[in-house]
Amino acid sequence: MKINKELKEYIEKNIFPKYDKYYSHGMIHINNVINNMIMLSKYYDLDVNMAYTIAAYHDSGLNIDRENHEKESGKILNNDQELKKYFTAEQIKIMKEAVEDHRGSRKERPRNIYGECLSDSDRDFDIKLLAKRQLATSLKNYPDLATFDEHFERCHEYICKRINSKGKFNLWTDNPTLIEQRDAFQKDYLDKEYARSVYKREWNRISKDGTKEKIINYYEDY
Numbered sequence: 001m002k003i004n005k006e007l008k009e010y011i012e013k014n015i016f017p018k019y020d021k022y023y024s025h026g027m028i029h030i031n032n033v034i035n036n037m038i039m040l041s042k043y044y045d046l047d048v049n050m051a052y053t054i055a056a057y058h059d060s061g062l063n064i065d066r067e068n069h070e071k072e073s074g075k076i077l078n079n080d081q082e083l084k085k086y087f088t089a090e091q092i093k094i095m096k097e098a099v100e101d102h103r104g105s106r107k108e109r110p111r112n113i114y115g116e117c118l119s120d121s122d123r124d125f126d127i128k129l130l131a132k133r134q135l136a137t138s139l140k141n142y143p144d145l146a147t148f149d150e151h152f153e154r155c156h157e158y159i160c161k162r163i164n165s166k167g168k169f170n171l172w173t174d175n176p177t178l179i180e181q182r183d184a185f186q187k188d189y190l191d192k193e194y195a196r197s198v199y200k201r202e203w204n205r206i207s208k209d210g211t212k213e214k215i216i217n218y219y220e221d222y
């Protein structure tokens, strides 16, 4: 099944601009999540238009209230009258619940398969990308942390909370591509000195090229 052309155009024009002033949740992140969601929709035989829409809206509410951004993003999706042209009320409810349940720190299983796929699509099983996104989030939300080491320790501890009872970074789905990415990532990330060196390189880069300043003073995501 192909993505509906009009739906895609509507989202590109009206939803993607919401990510313009986001750094760690900018369009690189959104496109990664979209690609993962499309892959998972094929694997689990889900509705590709729903998968695409969920991914496109999932972080749109970040500048409204970071701590509850999944609820705010769910509201934006739920209240978007245009989506009624393409989806039934039941489909919109499923998509809203999926968006609401996507947080990586959430311990309860998402309420539906779309939420499970979204949560897993939202993980960064790429240590360099994670370093880039997580250091930005840390700088924004923990202005009192002064040094690289303080930021790194907080970041590493936060991600390690996602290790489940089986000793693995949690995944709700069992797609082999994501499992492979997770296992490779886990090997890198749990080698803490290696992880520190990757984060340090990113820290040096953003300190030198002005990105750090821009993250703090310009970007609107957290």
Ligand SMILES: [Fe+2]
Binding pocket: 058, 059, 069, 102, 103
């Ligand atoms: Fe999010």
Ligand SMILES: [Fe+2]
Binding pocket: 025, 029, 033, 058, 059, 122
């Ligand atoms: Fe996200």
